[in-house]
Amino acid sequence: MSQTIPYKTYLEESEMPKQWYNLRADMKHKPAPLLNPATLQPMTLEELSQVFCTELAKQELDDTTPYIDIPEEIREYYKTYRPSPLVRAYFLERALGTPAKIYYKFEGNNTSGSHKLNSALAQAYYAKKQGLKGVTTETGAGQWGTALAMACSYFDLDCKVYMVKVSYEQKPFRREVMRTYGASVTPSPSMTTNVGRKILEEHPGTTGSLGCAISEAVEAATSQEGYRYVLGSVLSQVVLHQSVIGLETKAALDKLGVTPDIIIGCAGGGSNLGGLIAPFMGEKLRGEKDYRIIAVEPASCRSLSRGKFAYDFCDTGKVCPLAKMYTLGSGFIPSANHAGGLRYHGMSTILSTLYDEGLMEATSVEQTAVFEAATMFARVEGILPAPDSSHAIRAAMDEALKCKETGEEKTIVFGLTGTGYFDMVAYERFNNGDMTDYIPTDDDLKPGFDGLPNVNL
Numbered sequence: 001m002s003q004t005i006p007y008k009t010y011l012e013e014s015e016m017p018k019q020w021y022n023l024r025a026d027m028k029h030k031p032a033p034l035l036n037p038a039t040l041q042p043m044t045l046e047e048l049s050q051v052f053c054t055e056l057a058k059q060e061l062d063d064t065t066p067y068i069d070i071p072e073e074i075r076e077y078y079k080t081y082r083p084s085p086l087v088r089a090y091f092l093e094r095a096l097g098t099p100a101k102i103y104y105k106f107e108g109n110n111t112s113g114s115h116k117l118n119s120a121l122a123q124a125y126y127a128k129k130q131g132l133k134g135v136t137t138e139t140g141a142g143q144w145g146t147a148l149a150m151a152c153s154y155f156d157l158d159c160k161v162y163m164v165k166v167s168y169e170q171k172p173f174r175r176e177v178m179r180t181y182g183a184s185v186t187p188s189p190s191m192t193t194n195v196g197r198k199i200l201e202e203h204p205g206t207t208g209s210l211g212c213a214i215s216e217a218v219e220a221a222t223s224q225e226g227y228r229y230v231l232g233s234v235l236s237q238v239v240l241h242q243s244v245i246g247l248e249t250k251a252a253l254d255k256l257g258v259t260p261d262i263i264i265g266c267a268g269g270g271s272n273l274g275g276l277i278a279p280f281m282g283e284k285l286r287g288e289k290d291y292r293i294i295a296v297e298p299a300s301c302r303s304l305s306r307g308k309f310a311y312d313f314c315d316t317g318k319v320c321p322l323a324k325m326y327t328l329g330s331g332f333i334p335s336a337n338h339a340g341g342l343r344y345h346g347m348s349t350i351l352s353t354l355y356d357e358g359l360m361e362a363t364s365v366e367q368t369a370v371f372e373a374a375t376m377f378a379r380v381e382g383i384l385p386a387p388d389s390s391h392a393i394r395a396a397m398d399e400a401l402k403c404k405e406t407g408e409e410k411t412i413v414f415g416l417t418g419t420g421y422f423d424m425v426a427y428e429r430f431n432n433g434d435m436t437d438y439i440p441t442d443d444d445l446k447p448g449f450d451g452l453p454n455v456n457l
């Protein structure tokens with residue numbers, strides 16, 4: 001391999017972003033406001049501050065300030081694992097025999113194993129600064145809970161995690177990492193909250209979903225003095241914090257003199273993708289450059305490409321504000337797909353709005369094809385990827401294989417959001433040939449759509 005471009009590009013510590021970039025500032029059509037589920041009026045700062053820390057509520061509502069300072073205390077801890085490397089996937093290119101040039105931004109180089117720590121640190125910092133005792137949250141595959149547990153131990157805050165039951169059972173080691181960092185972990189749905197008891201009554205034997213766990217965590221926060229709820233994805237504040245991924249990616253590519261043609265990321269609630277594309281989409285919105293941007297969803301839970309663009313609840317228990325987003329309906333409980341972090345019915349309002357305007361594309365991939373890509377990637381590039389991240393690997397490989405047919409030397413950048421060491425039950429199933437692809441029928445999706453709230457604005 002001729003290496004004019006290094007295998008790994010690291011920015012200097014001093015080149016790490018000092019501000020987050022708020023993509024909404026450059027959007028002509030802003031995401032629709034969050035609505036209070038009781039009044040159907042836009043959520044005010046005061047109302048949001050009952051659920052979230054005040055500073056985070058402000059960030060949630062701010063769709064005009066383009067750059068927001070990253071507090072020095074957060075940058076300090078960022079330095080333990082950032083800047084993260086931008087890797088030229090020479091070995092993958094060679095294995096595919098493609099003329100395409102593939103790069104990936106690797107966010108798995110911290111103990112939590114994913115990009116989620118970028119936002120967890122910010123959220124824990126603002127909670128501490130407000131003088132709170134602790135925070136509550138949900139976790140799906142466990143990456144967010146782990147990231148938050150790390151951030152809370154760093155900033156000395158109590159951390160209560162509601163973990164989707166299927167993951168709690170499949171991933172005892174994840175749970176123990178969280179407890180090692182001092183968090184308490186409860187399988188969801190649980191009998192510890194009103195909403196958990198109600199869900200269990202209506203769906204006995206359910207393995208849970210992110211939507212259920214969110215409802216429980218919100219109830220736990222709002223019913224205890226000195227606690228607030230924090231969320232690891234979907235919200236615009238999380239996309240803001242994750243912009244550090246895109247800013248670093250762009251700075252590294254600029255240093256190398258490389259302009260990507262295609263930018264790809266997996267999309268659960270949309271935070272890593274929103275963060276990765278932020279500065280590139282900013283250029284696109286300002287008419288300075290054009291890129292193809294592709295969101296990759298699991299075939300079992302395609303919020304963008306099979307969902308409806310409508311106001312919906314962010315959680316199954318309908319306690320959170322309504323968001324206008326691509327959604328399969330808050331009552332939709334996806335099949336037990338292993339990519340736990342992608343099993344969410346909705347999508348970031350920012351990405352939903354951009355997708356609705358045709359500024360980005362969405363594709364979907366099936367689980368076995370994802371694990372084929374993950375296995376090939378692990379063998380040639382060395383990193384054992386998270387199943388979630390492997391959706392982006394699959395799509396990047398497919399684009400590179402198209403280049404092989406056409407002979408085009410496109411430059412593809414994708415987000416490698418995390419490592420898969422805690423996903424070995426899923427890998428085992430794949431290795432044993434027991435993995436199945438479940439694609440919901442239109443009939444499966446109907447109840448979710450029928451349950452959409454009747455708000456048409």
Ligand SMILES: *Cc1c(COP(=O)(O)O)cnc(C)c1O
Nearest residue numbers: 143233268269270271272341418
């Ligand atoms: C949570 C998670 C995702 C999906 O979440 P987004 O908010 O869509 O980014 C993807 N990859 C990994 C490794 C995750 O932990």
